[in-house]
Amino acid sequence: MTSRLPGFFRLGVAERRLRLLEATKLPAARLAAIDAGGLPLEAADGMIENVVGTYALPFAVAVNFTIDDVDVLVPMAIEEPSVVAAASNAARMTRPAGFTTQSSDPVMIGQIQVTNVDDVDAGAAALRGAADELVADAARLVPKLAARGGGPRALEVRVLARPPGPDGGVLVAHLHVDCRDAMGANLVNTLCEALADRVARISGGRAGLRILSNLTDERAITVRCRVDDSALGQDRATGEEVRAAIASASRFAELDPYRAATHNKGIMNGVDAVLVATGQDWRAVEAGAHAFAAKSGAYRPLATWREDDGALLGELVMPLAVGTVGGALHGHPAAQLALELAGVDHADRLAAVAAAAGLATNLAALRALATEGIQRGHMALHARGLARAAGATGDLVDRVAAELSGCGDVKPDRAREILARLKESP
Numbered sequence: 090m091t092s093r094l095p096g097f098f099r100l101g102v103a104e105r106r107l108r109l110l111e112a113t114k115l116p117a118a119r120l121a122a123i124d125a126g127g128l129p130l131e132a133a134d135g136m137i138e139n140v141v142g143t144y145a146l147p148f149a150v151a152v153n154f155t156i157d158d159v160d161v162l163v164p165m166a167i168e169e170p171s172v173v174a175a176a177s178n179a180a181r182m183t184r185p186a187g188f189t190t191q192s193s194d195p196v197m198i199g200q201i202q203v204t205n206v207d208d209v210d211a212g213a214a215a216l217r218g219a220a221d222e223l224v225a226d227a228a229r230l231v232p233k234l235a236a237r238g239g240g241p242r243a244l245e246v247r248v249l250a251r252p253p254g255p256d257g258g259v260l261v262a263h264l265h266v267d268c269r270d271a272m273g274a275n276l277v278n279t280l281c282e283a284l285a286d287r288v289a290r291i292s293g294g295r296a297g298l299r300i301l302s303n304l305t306d307e308r309a310i311t312v313r314c315r316v317d318d319s320a321l322g323q324d325r326a327t328g329e330e331v332r333a334a335i336a337s338a339s340r341f342a343e344l345d346p347y348r349a350a351t352h353n354k355g356i357m358n359g360v361d362a363v364l365v366a367t368g369q370d371w372r373a374v375e376a377g378a379h380a381f382a383a384k385s386g387a388y389r390p391l392a393t394w395r396e397d398d399g400a401l402l403g404e405l406v407m408p409l410a411v412g413t414v415g416g417a418l419h420g421h422p423a424a425q426l427a428l429e430l431a432g433v434d435h436a437d438r439l440a441a442v443a444a445a446a447g448l449a450t451n452l453a454a455l456r457a458l459a460t461e462g463i464q465r466g467h468m469a470l471h472a473r474g475l476a477r478a479a480g481a482t483g484d485l486v487d488r489v490a491a492e493l494s495g496c497g498d499v500k501p502d503r504a505r506e507i508l509a510r511l512k513e514s515p
C-alpha cells in the first residue's frame with residue numbers, strides 16, 4: 090500500500106472514497122461508519138449520559154506518510170482548516186525515508202496517596218521493603234494482562250510532605266503497570282484501589298486518592314525525521330534559508346514559554362486530529378503532553394529542529410497514552426474504521442502514527458512562518474532594488490521601497506509611479 094495519492098485533494102468526496110478503497114482494499118460497506126449518522130443514536134446513548142444527539146466532525150486522511158518504513162494513510166478528525174493539508178505536505182517533504190519512531194514499553198503510572206504518616210522516612214522504607222510483594226499481588230489481580238506480556242512492573246515511593254501540615258506526613262506510591270494495547274486508565278485505577286488500604290497500613294498512614302497519573306512519562310515516544318534542503322525551499326526562499334529559519338524558530342521556542350505554547354499547539358493539531366479520529370482520550374494525552382513539556386520547571390517545546398549537513402533534523406519526544414482496545418473504541422464505528430484505514434493493530438503503532446502527524450504539522454507550521462518572514466525580507470530588498478532602478482536616490486530609495494512593500498504590488502511600473510508622485514510633492 091502506498092500513501093502517495095497524487096492529486097487526492099483535487100478529487101470530489103465520492104472519488105476520494107473510491108481511491109481510498111482501492112488503496113486499502115477495504116470493502117465499500119466499511120465506509121458507512123463515516124457516513125452521516127455513522128454513530129447510531131443507541132450507541133451514543135450508551136457512551137455518555139443525557140444524550141440528545143450526536144456531533145459530527147469532518148473525517149479525512151492525510152497522505153504521504155511513511156512511518157518506520159511502512160506507508161500509512163493517517164486518519165484525522167478535526168474542524169480546523171489546513172491541518173490535513175499541512176500534515177500531507179510536510180510528510181511528502183520527509184520522503185522517501187519518512188518518520189522513524191522509538192517507543193518505551195506502554196507503562197502507565199497509578200498513584201496511591203497516603204496522608205497522616207507520622208514518620209514518612211520509616212513509612213517510605215517499609216513500603217519500599219514490601220514493593221516486590223505488592224507488585225506480585227497486583228499481578229495476580231490481572232492474570233489476562235500478564236498473559237499478554239503486560240502487568241504491574243514496579244512500585245516506587247516518594248515523600249511529598251513532612252509533618253506538621255494540613256495532611257501530616259504525605260507519601261505517594263507509584264504503581265507502574267505495563268498496559269500493553271490498552272490506554273489503561275481503568276486497569277490502573279482498579280489496581281490502585283485494590284492496593285490502597287495495604288499501602289496505607291504498611292506505611293502507617295491513611296489512604297487518600299488512588300488514580301492514574303496523566304503525566305505518563307514512562308510511556309513516551311520519540312519520532313524523528315530528516316528533511317533535505319531541496320524539499321524545504323519555496324518560491325523565493327531557498328532550502329538553506331528555510332532550514333536556518335526553522336532552526337532559529339526552534340531555538341526561540343526553547344528559550345520562551347510563550348512561543349513554546351504555540352509551537353506545541355502546532356504539534357497537537359496533528360496529534361489530536363488522529364486521536365479524535367481513532368476514539369482516544371485526547372484530554373488525557375493533552376494533559377500529559379503539557380505536564381511533560383513543563384517537567385524541567387520551564388515549559389519547553391516537545392519538538393526541536395536542528396541543522397545538519399544540508400538538511401533539517403526534527404525530533405519530537407512526548408508521552409502518548411493510547412489504546413487499540415478498551416475505552417470508547419468498541420462502541421464507535423468510525424474510530425474502528427480509522428484504525429483499520431491506518432493499518433493500526435496495536436497501541437505502539439497508533440502512538441507512532443499520532444506522533445508522526447504531530448511532527449509533520451509542527452514542520453509545516455514552522456516552514457510557513459519561516460518562509461513568510463523570508464519572503465517579506467526578500468520583498469523589502471526587491472523593493473529597494475526596484476526603487477533604485479526607477480531612478481530613486483538618497484532618502485527617496487527608502488520612501489519608494491516602503492510604499493511599494495506596503496501596497497504589496499512590488500513591480501517596476503508601480504515603483505516609477507510612486508517615485509514620480511513623491512518627486513512632484515515631496
Ligand code: NAD
Pocket residue numbers: 233234237268269270271272273274275276277278301303370373412414415416417
Ligand atoms: P478498559 O477499561 O476498557 O480496559 C481495557 C480492557 O481491554 C481490559 O479489560 C483488558 O483486559 C482488555 N484487553 C484486551 N486485549 C488487550 C490487550 N492486547 N492489551 C491490554 N488490554 C487488553 O480501558 P482502559 O484502557 O483501562 O481505560 C481507558 C478509559 O479510561 C478511557 O475511556 C479513558 O477515557 C478512561 N479514563 C481516563 C482517566 C484519566 O485519563 N485520568 C480516568 C478514568 C478513566
